Amino acid sequence: MRTSKINIMAKILANDGIHPTGQRLLEEAGHTVSTDTISMDDLLPALNEWDAVIVRSATKIRQVHFDACPNLKMVVRAGVGMDNIDVEYGRSKGVNVTNTPEASSRSVAELVMAHLFSISRLLYQSHLHMPSRGAAEFKALKKQYSKGFELEGKTIGIIGFGRIGQETARIALGLGMNVLATDLITEPREIRIPRDEEGNPSVLVPIFPMERVIRESDIISVHVPAVGKALIGAEEMAQMKAGVVLINTARGGVIDEAALLSALDSGQVAAAGLDVFVNEPSPSEAVLGHPRISLSPHIGASTAEAQEKIGVLAAEKLIAHFA
Numbered sequence: 001m002r003t004s005k006i007n008i009m010a011k012i013l014a015n016d017g018i019h020p021t022g023q024r025l026l027e028e029a030g031h032t033v034s035t036d037t038i039s040m041d042d043l044l045p046a047l048n049e050w051d052a053v054i055v056r057s058a059t060k061i062r063q064v065h066f067d068a069c070p071n072l073k074m075v076v077r078a079g080v081g082m083d084n085i086d087v088e089y090g091r092s093k094g095v096n097v098t099n100t101p102e103a104s105s106r107s108v109a110e111l112v113m114a115h116l117f118s119i120s121r122l123l124y125q126s127h128l129h130m131p132s133r134g135a136a137e138f139k140a141l142k143k144q145y146s147k148g149f150e151l152e153g154k155t156i157g158i159i160g161f162g163r164i165g166q167e168t169a170r171i172a173l174g175l176g177m178n179v180l181a182t183d184l185i186t187e188p189r190e191i192r193i194p195r196d197e198e199g200n201p202s203v204l205v206p207i208f209p210m211e212r213v214i215r216e217s218d219i220i221s222v223h224v225p226a227v228g229k230a231l232i233g234a235e236e237m238a239q240m241k242a243g244v245v246l247i248n249t250a251r252g253g254v255i256d257e258a259a260l261l262s263a264l265d266s267g268q269v270a271a272a273g274l275d276v277f278v279n280e281p282s283p284s285e286a287v288l289g290h291p292r293i294s295l296s297p298h299i300g301a302s303t304a305e306a307q308e309k310i311g312v313l314a315a316e317k318l319i320a321h322f323a
């Protein structure tokens with residue numbers, strides 16, 4: 001670990017910003033915080049002037065930054081996905097590289113449900129037409145959008161049963177849905193409803209092989225990190241129930257976009273909810289323009305509550321490191 005003096009008053013660059021509560025905690029602990037963004041082009045060699053950097057997804061911290069910045073002691077990803085940081089390389093250089101995975105589970109899980117409610121009642125489509133046609137064609141639109149379905153009783157397959165997957169299950173179970181989960185860790189998980197407090201009723205969710213989850217679910221939501229190739233492609237979609245709904249709030253490309261477009265066109269997939277895209281921040285026009293995809297611009301963790309929790313957790317980790 002790159003060492004600091006005891007009780008160092010650290011210079012911290014929050015290059016993609018930090019919630020004011022997190023900033024206040026850091027400053028009260030005696031640290032200096034800058035929220036001025038340094039562009040990627042200028043980050044080298046400027047980053048070497050800082051003891052720590054807090055990033056969201058915009059700033060990338062690569063091998064070259066770790067090599068060129070021996071003064072950098074800590075990198076905090078304010079969020080979950082660490083695909084914008086060369087984590088193992090940084091750690092091999094003695095830098096404390098960490099994230100705040102505990103803070104945004106609820107926020108992402110609620111967005112999964114927002115997409116699901118929007119899809120189940122066709123809200124994302126009717127909202128497109130109501131402003132221009134609602135007054136003149138109310139009855140026609142009522143007929144067109146009267147083909148919704150209820151979530152109660154439906155089976156949601158959750159691929160990746162970590163914090164976000166489990167939070168999604170908690171909401172789904174509360175809605176009366178059935179949950180089929182798959183994960184690398186195969187022990188069943190106890191999900192308390194409404195939340196993880198002793199005494200609340202709980203449901204023991206078993207972990208099944210992915211093939212079963214894919215075959216038997218009405219809705220599938222993915223909660224796995226990016227691994228460089230699609231986890232759900234044409235082959236997996238072909239094994240799903242006809243008319244399945246797919247949700248991706250994890251990372252662009254976890255569901256293959258080209259395969260998704262063909263499966264939507266064939267009807268094998270009835271609809272999809274996407275918060276994340278290949279090639280962000282410039283997603284494919286074909287994906288953005290598809291009439292059966294409910295869209296949001298990577299806002300899974302972007303609630304006021306999650307951002308505050310993320311800022312506080314990032315601050316606590318920094319304060320502990322430099323204490």
Ligand code: MLT
Pocket residue numbers: 056057078079080081082104250298300301
């Ligand atoms: C995360 O990984 O924390 C979320 O996807 C939010 C983000 O990257 O902006």
